[in-house]
Amino acid sequence: MVxxxxxxxxxxxxxxxxSRALNGTGEVTDEIRRRVETAAKRLKYVPDRAAQMLITxxxxxxxxxxxxxxxxxxxxxxxxxxxxxxxxGLHLLVSxxxxxxxxxxxxxxxxxxxxxxxLVMSPHxxxxxxxRILPRSIPGVLMNTHDRRASLTSVSIDNFxxxxxxxxxxxxxGYGRIAHVAGPDxxxxxxxxxxxxxxxxxxxxxxxxxxxxRGEFTEESGYRAAREILALSERPDAVFAANxxxxxxCLFAFNEANVRVPRDVALAGFDDIPIARFVTPxxxxxxxxxxxxxxxxxxxxxxxxxxxxxxxxxxxxxATELVVRASTGxxxxxxxxxxxxxxxxxxxxVPRS
Amino acid sequence: MVxxxxxxxxxxxxxxxxSRALNGTGEVTDEIRRRVETAAKRLKYVPDRAAQMLITxxxxxxxxxxxxxxxxxxxxxxxxxxxxxxxxGLHLLVSxxxxxxxxxxxxxxxxxxxxxxxLVMSPHxxxxxxxRILPRSIPGVLMNTHDRRASLTSVSIDNFxxxxxxxxxxxxxGYGRIAHVAGPDxxxxxxxxxxxxxxxxxxxxxxxxxxxxRGEFTEESGYRAAREILALSERPDAVFAANxxxxxxCLFAFNEANVRVPRDVALAGFDDIPIARFVTPxxxxxxxxxxxxxxxxxxxxxxxxxxxxxxxxxxxxxATELVVRASTGxxxxxxxxxxxxxxxxxxxxVPRS
DNA sequence: CTGAAAGCGCTTACAG
DNA sequence: CTGAAAGCGCTTACAG
Numbered sequence: 001m002v003x004x005x006x007x008x009x010x011x012x013x014x015x016x017x018x019s020r021a022l023n024g025t026g027e028v029t030d031e032i033r034r035r036v037e038t039a040a041k042r043l044k045y046v047p048d049r050a051a052q053m054l055i056t057x058x059x060x061x062x063x064x065x066x067x068x069x070x071x072x073x074x075x076x077x078x079x080x081x082x083x084x085x086x087x088x089g090l091h092l093l094v095s096x097x098x099x100x101x102x103x104x105x106x107x108x109x110x111x112x113x114x115x116x117x118x119l120v121m122s123p124h125x126x127x128x129x130x131x132r133i134l135p136r137s138i139p140g141v142l143m144n145t146h147d148r149r150a151s152l153t154s155v156s157i158d159n160f161x162x163x164x165x166x167x168x169x170x171x172x173x174g175y176g177r178i179a180h181v182a183g184p185d186x187x188x189x190x191x192x193x194x195x196x197x198x199x200x201x202x203x204x205x206x207x208x209x210x211x212x213x214r215g216e217f218t219e220e221s222g223y224r225a226a227r228e229i230l231a232l233s234e235r236p237d238a239v240f241a242a243n244x245x246x247x248x249x250c251l252f253a254f255n256e257a258n259v260r261v262p263r264d265v266a267l268a269g270f271d272d273i274p275i276a277r278f279v280t281p282x283x284x285x286x287x288x289x290x291x292x293x294x295x296x297x298x299x300x301x302x303x304x305x306x307x308x309x310x311x312x313x314x315x316x317x318x319a320t321e322l323v324v325r326a327s328t329g330x331x332x333x334x335x336x337x338x339x340x341x342x343x344x345x346x347x348x349x350v351p352r353s
Numbered sequence: 354m355v356x357x358x359x360x361x362x363x364x365x366x367x368x369x370x371x372s373r374a375l376n377g378t379g380e381v382t383d384e385i386r387r388r389v390e391t392a393a394k395r396l397k398y399v400p401d402r403a404a405q406m407l408i409t410x411x412x413x414x415x416x417x418x419x420x421x422x423x424x425x426x427x428x429x430x431x432x433x434x435x436x437x438x439x440x441x442g443l444h445l446l447v448s449x450x451x452x453x454x455x456x457x458x459x460x461x462x463x464x465x466x467x468x469x470x471x472l473v474m475s476p477h478x479x480x481x482x483x484x485r486i487l488p489r490s491i492p493g494v495l496m497n498t499h500d501r502r503a504s505l506t507s508v509s510i511d512n513f514x515x516x517x518x519x520x521x522x523x524x525x526x527g528y529g530r531i532a533h534v535a536g537p538d539x540x541x542x543x544x545x546x547x548x549x550x551x552x553x554x555x556x557x558x559x560x561x562x563x564x565x566x567r568g569e570f571t572e573e574s575g576y577r578a579a580r581e582i583l584a585l586s587e588r589p590d591a592v593f594a595a596n597x598x599x600x601x602x603c604l605f606a607f608n609e610a611n612v613r614v615p616r617d618v619a620l621a622g623f624d625d626i627p628i629a630r631f632v633t634p635x636x637x638x639x640x641x642x643x644x645x646x647x648x649x650x651x652x653x654x655x656x657x658x659x660x661x662x663x664x665x666x667x668x669x670x671x672a673t674e675l676v677v678r679a680s681t682g683x684x685x686x687x688x689x690x691x692x693x694x695x696x697x698x699x700x701x702x703v704p705r706s
Numbered sequence: 707c708t709g710a711a712a713g714c715g716c717t718t719a720c721a722g
Numbered sequence: 723c724t725g726a727a728a729g730c731g732c733t734t735a736c737a738g
Contacts, residue, residue, distance in 0.1 A: 017725075029723065047716075049465075053403035072428070073428075075426075082449050093414070097436050109399070278604070356730095369710080370708060372733055379707085381708085385707085403731080404733090406732095407730090
């Protein structure tokens with residue numbers, strides 16, 4: 001292994017000068033810089049990161065805690081985080097696949113000392129849990145997780161606004177009996193989407209019909225939910241599933257039962273996964289910019305790390321787009337819903353589309 | 354920050370004893386162990402990773418280099434890698450989204466000193482490139498990338514066997530004019546799948562018809578390929594697309610042109626993405642255990658790290674499964690193709706299903 | 707079994 | 723501008 005001493009000897013200078021020349025910190029004559037650089041190149045010198053970390057107290061690394069990874073959503077999220085990290089010269093230490101709070105806490109603790117901050121999205125880790133685990137000196141940013149005390153920065157998708165927009169779209173299309181296939185109990189996204197659905201119905205006082213069934217955000221649970229719906233004596237004329245995977249499960253069940261979409265029942269989802277526009281009929285849904293969610297969260301965290309505790313905590317909500325396709329009876333129009341707004345306002349439950 | 358010195362003072366012992374007691378290395382009396390543990394707990398002591406890395410020359414971290422992340426495949430891959438890493442107490446430093454060799458090399462170099470080994474899957478990094486970048490002391494394992502000189506361990510999906518099996522299935526179903534929508538030129542998976550298709554045709558000497566069009570592994574390119582196919586004066590009676598995304602694009606184009614699947618043309622893909630069984634008709638395809646690919650690659654790498662250069666390099670190929678669905682004219686049978694075999698044999702081009 | 711001390715490779719006041 | 727030296731927090735022969 002070639003160390004800074006070897007370079008210093010080769011260049012005929014002190015290790016201090018090597019450090020200064022290579023890092024661009026402190027003044028160094030051109031002559032010395034040149035000699036150091038050629039020596040470093042000749043010896044293929046690579047500074048030892050561990051030693052740098054130890055002395056500078058900085059790892060240039062971000063920890064990323066994710067739930068069990070399944071599907072497109074996470075690859076997009078990581079993609080956004082990675083691109084933002086790369087452009088800032090930060091490294092990413094990722095950990096996923098923990099099934100409960102304990103495992104998540106272990107994963108998080110084992111990152112301490114290796115990272116300058118953490119990005120967290122986990123059904124098991126909310127603001128309270130994260131605050132308890134994290135040392136004061138390590139900033140953390142929550143993704144798609146609400147922090148009640150708002151003492152941690154969070155970045156979220158506008159689940160409420162998207163669900164509101166799609167429900168309102170169905171109402172405007174003339175559907176009056178809209179069922180909702182909700183996501184798992186306790187899931188933040190699921191709660192917000194349910195809230196958007198209910199708020200839109202509440203705004204249209206003359207349409208009081210409401211029907212709810214729980215799913216697990218999987219195709220299978222969507223299929224089962226649709227079977228339940230088909231068995232109702234009083235069937236809905238439209239179904240809004242809390243994500244596209246469940247909507248696809250519904251579509252499968254409807255096809256099987258010879259129930260035509262949208263003629264017999266309209267169908268809408270959430271996420272705009274790539275396949276949504278390839279199914280028959282193409283699926284009305286809400287487009288979510290997942291990679292941007294990751295990128296924004298990383299940017300926020302980077303700022304907090306740089307400012308070292310001086311940065312203001314904040315909540316940010318990312319806009320969604322309503323994507324209207326044939327499954328709700330009409331064309332292929334894409335309507336933006338709203339621009340990013342502070343979370344405070346988003347949580348008031350006021351329609352914004 | 355609380356250091357090992359603080360714990361030593363609190364427990365009334367030397368730092369050496371604290372280190373020994375906490376790490377379980379070297380003999381320590383129960384009395385000392387107890388005092389150290391309570392002191393560590395009371396002070397919430399967490400060993401500084403950077404200092405440990407510096408002195409032990411071990412990071413307990415694996416670097417993972419991936420191409421631009423798109424789709425389900427990568428979340429599954431990372432999932433498999435992460436689970437295997439967790440069970441060995443290893444951390445994961447991931448980097449993706451580099452568009453060329455230079456960027457990949459920079460990413461890889463910036464990992465040096467932070468990782469004990471690297472896992473690589475990148476269209477821009479083959480065995481030769483990786484060997485040039487990596488210091489001798491850092492082992493590397495290639496995923497789905499062939500190393501000509503076989504001086505690096507690699508773990509791959511049996512693309513050849515899967516493509517052979519699906520093509521043979523079409524031939525046995527009686528299709529004689531099978532077109533292939535290939536993946537990008539120079540892509541390893543694409544090359545192997547093409548080879549499997551051609552080898553299966555070659556084995557059935559009486560079926561000489563062959564037609565090839567290049568795609569980019571995207572739905573859009575599959576759609577365009579199908580448009581080309583539809584324009585042929587002499588149309589094929591079956592299409593084998595090199596991945597499911599392109600097969601879905603084909604299906605979309607066929608539906609649009611009122612060409613019925615499988616009545617007018619049979620269709621098969623590769624990957625068995627979740628949606629494959631939900632489209633109409635359900636898609637015949639080849640199932641790939643992506644998370645296992647990641648897990649196996651990590652396990653191999655971990656062994657090489659432990660053995661420190663003494664480990665034998667090896668090639669491993671993971672079996673695939675042919676999944677027969679309605680898009681090729683029949684039921685829902687699932688047939689395994691083969692067990693994992695050494696890459697040497699796999700590369701002979703002998704049919705194994 | 708235990709402790710004093712060396713040393714991992716680097717950065718950064720400090721003095722010149 | 724440059725170099726000698728201290729020190730980051732830890733592990734591990736070494737001597738007792």
